[in-house]
Amino acid sequence: MTYSVGAKVRIATMNPPGHIRTPWYLRGKTGVIERDLGPTGDPEALAYGETKGDQIRLYRVRFEMAEVWGEGAERGADTLDAEIFANWLEDAHAA
Amino acid sequence: MPHDHHHHDGMSPSGHPYRPDQDAPLSYFQKMEIALRELLVEKGVTTQTEINDQIERMDARTPALGAKVVARAWTDPAFKKRLMEDGSAACREMGIEVDAMKLLVVENDETTHNVVVCTLCSCYPRNLLGLPPDWYKQRAYRTRTVKEPRKVLSEFGLDLPDDVKVQVHDSTADMRYLVLPKRPEGTAGMDEEALAALINRDAMIGVAVAGDP
Secondary structure: OOOOOOOEEEEOOOOOOOOOOOOHHHOOOEEEEEEEEEEEOOHHHHOOOOOOOOOEEEEEEEEEHHHHHHHHOOOOOOEEEEEEEHHHEEEOOOO | OOOOOOOOOOEOOOOOEOOOOOOOOOOHHHHHHHHHHHHHHHOOOOOHHHHHHHHHHHHHOOHHHHHHHHHHHHHOHHHHHHHHHOHHHHHHHOOOOOOOOEEEEEEOOOOEEEEEEOOOOOOOOHHHHOOOOHHHHOHHHHHHHHHOHHHHHHHOOOOOOOOOEEEEEEOOOOEEEEEEOOOOOOOOOOOHHHHHOOOOHHHHHOOOOOOOO
């Protein structure tokens, strides 16, 4: 599925082996789609020389610091954007 | 006859400790790099001249390129609009290639301050800013900037007012980020070249603001 700007998403908590580009500190956290960066190469395949695989969508997700760090946040309303590949996103409206 | 060369003990004239000679054996990956490079040259895939030219190309990139882009954006609203929509294409207009990566430009204004970090490694807009500073690659900057950005900025000498929101960008994948600093007060009559001189590397990473005229 694709997500539109403003959609609420949760970062998956999975921990697959191999080369991944989803930071630990964002797993399980909920944010909103800031922009859709379109289809791109999948780093989890490219890292192993698989250049012919399907493209994967890349999004920028915006998180509030309060969501990421909880009570430990320096300023809860400050925000953080990260680029997250579509296979790490879950629809957070459904929950 | 004894050696009469200088012994590099203590501090250099500039007050830094001398770096010890690199007398340790080559590491596994150093050997691997040399072997691969020699094979590529031997097999005619590349030449030593091509490798040196590429190193020179990399060394020639400095933050002056990014400063030119920012100064143009400050003085040319149509260019700024194109830069915000497609950073790579706008830089190409100025003869600056951002290569395979896409450039995202994020703008500082009265209410938002942007700062860039790569927690996973050291992704950095090298084509616009040259090689990243050492601190950008260190664990302290990479871990702390996403957790306590205001404290980190304060250690860089930048104390943000309470009513300015901090927006951190963790450069985790294919995008490269350039902060478009806020144009300083009192610069209305200045041309692009004079403005570019106010824009330093740190302001384009977001750990500083543009200098005063």
